[in-house]
Amino acid sequence: xxxxxxxxxxxxxxxxxxxxxxxxxxxxxxxxxxxxxxxxxxxxxxxxxxxxxxxxxxxxxxxxxxxxxxxxxxxxxxxxxxxxxxxxxxxxxxxxxxxxxxxxxxxxxxxxxxxxxxxxxxxxxxxxxxxxxxxxxxxxxxxxxxxxxxxxxxxxxxxxxxxxxxxxxxxxxxxxxxxxxxxxxxxxxxxxxxxxxxxxxxxxxxxxxxxxxxxxxxxxxxxxxxxxxxxxxxxxxxxxxxxxxxxxxxxxxxxxxxxxxxxxxxxxxxxxxxxxxxxxxxxxxxxxxxxxxxxxxxxxxxxxxxxxxxxxxxxxxxxxxxxxxxxxxxxxxxxxxxxxxxxx
Amino acid sequence: xxxxxxxxxxxxxxxxxxxxxxxxxxxxxxxxxxxxxxxxxxxxxxxxxxxxxxxxxxxxxxxxxxxxxxxxxxxxxxxxxxxxxxxxxxxxxxxxxxxxxxxxxxxxxxxxxxxxxxxxxxxxxxxxxxxxxxxxxxxxxxxxxxxxxxxxxxxxxxxxxxxxxxxxxxxxxxxxxxxxxxxxxxxxxxxxxxxxxxxxxxxxxxxxxxxxxxxxxxxxxxxxxxxxxxxxxxxxxxxxxxxxxxxxxxxxxxxxxxxxxxxxxxxxxxxxxxxxxxxxxxxxxxxxxxxxxxxxxxxxxxxxxxxxxxxxxxxxxxxxxxxxxxxxxxxxxxxxxxx
Ligand SMILES: Cc1ncc(C[n+]2csc(CCOP(=O)(O)OP(=O)(O)O)c2C)c(N)n1
Numbered sequence: 097x098x099x100x101x102x103x104x105x106x107x108x109x110x111x112x113x114x115x116x117x118x119x120x121x122x123x124x125x126x127x128x129x130x131x132x133x134x135x136x137x138x139x140x141x142x143x144x145x146x147x148x149x150x151x152x153x154x155x156x157x158x159x160x161x162x163x164x165x166x167x168x169x170x171x172x173x174x175x176x177x178x179x180x181x182x183x184x185x186x187x188x189x190x191x192x193x194x195x196x197x198x199x200x201x202x203x204x205x206x207x208x209x210x211x212x213x214x215x216x217x218x219x220x221x222x223x224x225x226x227x228x229x230x231x232x233x234x235x236x237x238x239x240x241x242x243x244x245x246x247x248x249x250x251x252x253x254x255x256x257x258x259x260x261x262x263x264x265x266x267x268x269x270x271x272x273x274x275x276x277x278x279x280x281x282x283x284x285x286x287x288x289x290x291x292x293x294x295x296x297x298x299x300x301x302x303x304x305x306x307x308x309x310x311x312x313x314x315x316x317x318x319x320x321x322x323x324x325x326x327x328x329x330x331x332x333x334x335x336x337x338x339x340x341x342x343x344x345x346x347x348x349x350x351x352x353x354x355x356x357x358x359x360x361x362x363x364x365x366x367x368x369x370x371x372x373x374x375x376x377x378x379x380x381x382x383x384x385x386x387x388x389x390x391x392x393x394x395x396x397x398x399x400x401x402x403x404x405x406x407x408x409x410x411x412x413x414x415x416x417x418x419x420x421x422x423x424x425x426x427x428x429x430x431x432x433x434x435x436x437x438x439x440x
Numbered sequence: 441x442x443x444x445x446x447x448x449x450x451x452x453x454x455x456x457x458x459x460x461x462x463x464x465x466x467x468x469x470x471x472x473x474x475x476x477x478x479x480x481x482x483x484x485x486x487x488x489x490x491x492x493x494x495x496x497x498x499x500x501x502x503x504x505x506x507x508x509x510x511x512x513x514x515x516x517x518x519x520x521x522x523x524x525x526x527x528x529x530x531x532x533x534x535x536x537x538x539x540x541x542x543x544x545x546x547x548x549x550x551x552x553x554x555x556x557x558x559x560x561x562x563x564x565x566x567x568x569x570x571x572x573x574x575x576x577x578x579x580x581x582x583x584x585x586x587x588x589x590x591x592x593x594x595x596x597x598x599x600x601x602x603x604x605x606x607x608x609x610x611x612x613x614x615x616x617x618x619x620x621x622x623x624x625x626x627x628x629x630x631x632x633x634x635x636x637x638x639x640x641x642x643x644x645x646x647x648x649x650x651x652x653x654x655x656x657x658x659x660x661x662x663x664x665x666x667x668x669x670x671x672x673x674x675x676x677x678x679x680x681x682x683x684x685x686x687x688x689x690x691x692x693x694x695x696x697x698x699x700x701x702x703x704x705x706x707x708x709x710x711x712x713x714x715x716x717x718x719x720x721x722x723x724x725x726x727x728x729x730x731x732x733x734x735x736x737x738x739x740x741x742x743x744x745x746x747x748x749x750x751x752x753x754x755x756x757x758x759x760x761x762x763x764x765x766x767x768x769x770x771x772x773x774x775x776x777x778x779x
Contacts, residue, residue: 131613131614131616132614132615132616134615134616134723134727135615135684135723135724135727138723138724141723142723151616151620151621152621153582153585153613153616153618153621153622154552154553154582154583154585154586154613155585155586155587156586157587158587181551182551182552184551185551185553185586185587185588219472219473220472220473220524220535221472221473221474221535221537222473222534222535222537222538222550223533223538224537224538224549224550224551225473225474225537225550278683279683280473280474281472281473281474282681283474283475283679283680283681283682283683284681284683284686284694285466285467285469285681287467287468287469288469288472411533413524413532413533414472414473414521414524414530414532414533414534414535414538415524415525415526415528415532415533415535416472416524417524417532418524418532418533
């Protein structure tokens with residue numbers, strides 16, 4: 097970071113919007129496409145006009161597909177699919193087109209596209225509206241997937257995504273982005289409460305904005321006994337757990353990957369070779385996903401480490417009580433961490 | 441089947457009562473997440489679902505409550521499901537957008553447009569295994585732009601499937617006026633694919649009933665799908681706590697806190713110039729005004745409409761309503777008292 101910059105405080109959602117507006121002001125190729133963006137992005141609409149903020153019909157396969165080719169044609173679309181769960185409808189555009197064009201064209205044709213979606217649970221909306229899916233998306237070569245956990249990273253990663261030459265999936269967690277939580281969870285009620293990680297929902301951001309590099313993790317807490325690694329809200333749960341572990345005499349290092357794909361292999365391996373223990377906290381599905389990939393990366397590098405994971409193991413239940421158990425929570429993280437710490 | 445107005449009214453009234461109670465429970469915080477009511481759609485539901493027979497299937501969208509109730513699903517188990525309890529219809533796993541009753545061949549989806557393929561598939565199974573039975577697809581005007589729904593309409597024609605496609609047109613898809621993102625007329629899409637299509641006033645249960653009756657006979661006889669376009673309004677907006685309606689109802693209190701940064705920064709000083717800010721404000725206030733206007737029953741409440749017809753027998757009407765109110769209250773009390 098530059099030394100002459102100052103910091104200001106911003107909410108997670110405002111940070112994304114502010115960074116986006118900053119980039120849109122200097123790059124006319126950036127356009128916004130999505131359902132209800134005339135309201136969701138009303139500030140950008142009024143500032144940049146209808147030609148750059150395009151309200152779409154509920155036709156995800158068409159408008160995401162169109163965004164892919166618009167990117168190939170020279171624009172830099174930010175296409176929104178509301179919740180990442182709805183990306184299923186548009187999957188062909190991403191799987192078979194956005195992700196393939198660079199390879200198929202022999203490396204001659206880029207797709208500078210940002211796909212923006214809200215993700216994650218913790219507000220009782222059921223398994224078709226609360227998925228994370230970053231591992232599932234990152235599985236596809238050619239897709240970059242970023243998952244910020246703080247306002248500074250949200251804005252900084254958005255800036256990097258906007259200048260990236262290849263498709264980036266940008267996921268904003270609904271417990272961090274206040275407007276989504278109000279929209280889908282509270283609906284103006286003060287009779288409901290959520291476990292919102294305060295340091296993620298609001299925090300300091302650089303002024304002026306600095307891009308956060310894609311593919312670079314951040315160490316959120318230094319430690320020596322165990323590496324707890326994850327993204328998004330999982331990081332905040334891990335930090336809570338680390339505080340409790342410290343009270344019990346254990347020193348946990350908390351690593352925020354920030355980018356799921358491409359992974360910061362070096363950063364991860366450096367930490368795990370130091371601590372000898374890796375605990376993955378992942379709000380995405382357990383099997384065949386990020387948590388297994390991290391284990392593979394560590395194994396491949398020849399590091400001997402104890403390994404554990406706290407993930408979502410099945411369809412997320414609607415019931416708030418059952419949901420609480422299904423998502424990674426501090427209690428589950430502590431139990432898994434203690435188990436690993438006892439292994440010699 | 442001939443329409444029985446009293447039977448329709450009983451079902452529509454019960455559904456309305458139930459959803460009014462659901463609203464109270466939701467506001468009290470005992471129901472999590474979103475809550476999309478089918479209030480305003482009761483005539484469409486009654487005019488179609490009450491004509492179903494054993495073996496018929498229903499593909500429901502995110503407003504499935506009235507259809508589930510009118511098909512005979514226990515309201516206690518529905519409310520317990522909304523409350524996320526293990527004795528709920530789906531053991532608390534689904535919630536209001538994902539209601540399933542295998543016994544009734546009734547399945548819901550929160551994915552807009554997904555009821556098209558689902559109804560086509562139910563119809564395929566019904567034709568093979570339960571000849572003479574049909575499948576209903578319920579969806580909104582917004583869903584009519586979803587590829588999979590349009591594809592299934594074509595599929596149903598190509599395979600002559602016994603499907604009745606029912607478009608509940610409220611004019612709005614969340615905060616989008618459907619007309620602003622939709623080309624042509626919705627019925628013409630269905631006609632273009634080669635199926636009969638009728639536009640009706642979806643607050644008139646008799647009109648719905650008659651049209652649906654023709655479609656059902658046609659489907660049962662193996663003559664293929666048809667399309668019903670029925671207009672309606674959603675007096676609670678898209679979902680409970682709809683930010684646009686909140687602002688319309690309590691402008692001073694809600695304007696500042698509603699919907700996070702989207703509206704907030706439109707009214708804050710920082711950022712855009714006065715001119716631009718008032719531009720965004722104008723966009724928002726226009727939307728608020730239009731939503732408040734469109735989503736108001738303004739004499740077009742399907743329930744009061746039917747009630748006016750039955751008012752001749754006022755004694756019977758009031759007796760029925762009192763019975764239904766008590767019945768509903770007993771269910772709600774039981775659901776709230778259960779652990
Ligand atoms: C594939 C998909 N895209 C977007 C959404 C978000 N969404 C939920 S309801 C809705 C509007 C649906 O409008 P309409 O079909 O007219 O039904 P209504 O809610 O008005 O009854 C949208 C966009 C979704 N659930 N699924």
